[in-house]
Amino acid sequence: MNRPTLLFHYGPYEPLWHQPGLVQCGPRVTPGDHAVAVVTPTVPALMGALRARGLASAGVLIHYTDPFLIRAGVLQGLSQWPGPRVLVCGDLHHGPAPIDTLVAYHQQQFHDAVLLAFNPILLTQVQSRLPVPVHCYPPGFFRYPARRRYPAPTRQLVHVGSLGPHHPQRRLIVEALQRRGQVPFQHITTASAEQAADVYAANALVLNIPLNNDLNHRFFEVMAAGAPQLILGDPALLGPLQQFAHRPDLHWVHDLEQLESVANQLLQSPGLDRLPVVSPPQWPLAKLLQACLAPPSGAAAADP
Secondary structure, three states, X not given: OEOOEEEEOOOOOOHHHOOOOEEEEEOOOOOEOOEEEOOOOEHHHHHHHHHHOOEOOOOOEEEEEOHHHHHHOXXXXXXXXXXXXXXXXXXXXXXXXXXXHHHHHHHHOOOOEEEEOOOHHHHHHHHOXXXXXXXXXXXXXXXXXXXXXXXXXXXXXEEEOOOOOOOHHXXXXXXXHHHHOOOOEEEEOOOOHHHHHHHHHHEEEEEEOOOOOOOOHHHHHHHHOOOOEEEEOOHXXXXXXXXXXXXXXXXXXXXXXXXXXXXXXXXXXXXXXXOOOOOOOOOOHHHXXXXXXXOOOOOOOOOO
């Protein structure tokens, strides 16, 4: 039997995440060449679905979840999995006591290592709470739509993302920019990562509003689309990922007034469209797993 690496998650199949030797599994995954549907989120159900497809029910299991899903009820029976188990935890900044939620789940459903998806500033805190290796190597197995920046992008600051009930601070910032009218600005809601990448590539400057210790997907999505970004937050969000600290396409601001001032300076600069934007690092699956399962060294996370 083939022995692939399994990625168990709770969304639909993600073509961008595919790598050779990786099979996506989960309750919302549509069966395919690189995907196995699992109706019930338990390890026995997963093993049965794999055997039915002629795949080995062994190997490395990557389990991607977050505190919201953990509280709702996620993968059970981890002790029955005959191989290494890596818990990838996203959104470790949402909801009440998210680190406590992660620790409690790990005590019940043991994993051999934990990978923080996008919260490097919390790395030391989580390492102190869990008895297994905890790392943060974003963007990990995630991949983003690649675009070539427009040669003459629209000279405006653009924000893409939800302004729903879980993002009240983001809504306040967006509405203040619209109300004050000090910066050419547009907020856009998109239905997919591909649509978002098209927006990033077509505009001169992207606004990123990370919240609650979150170094988010947008940080890397914008890079992949070739656009510079203005980040309303503190560079401390990078934690040990200091390889990103001095990129010329990242501009950090601390408040609304500084945001408006820096945005106008950049938008009026003829060199803005020529700023180099390097694509996000691409972790080969074998190297990512080797790094995750290695004992923590205390050193900063390195690029692949």
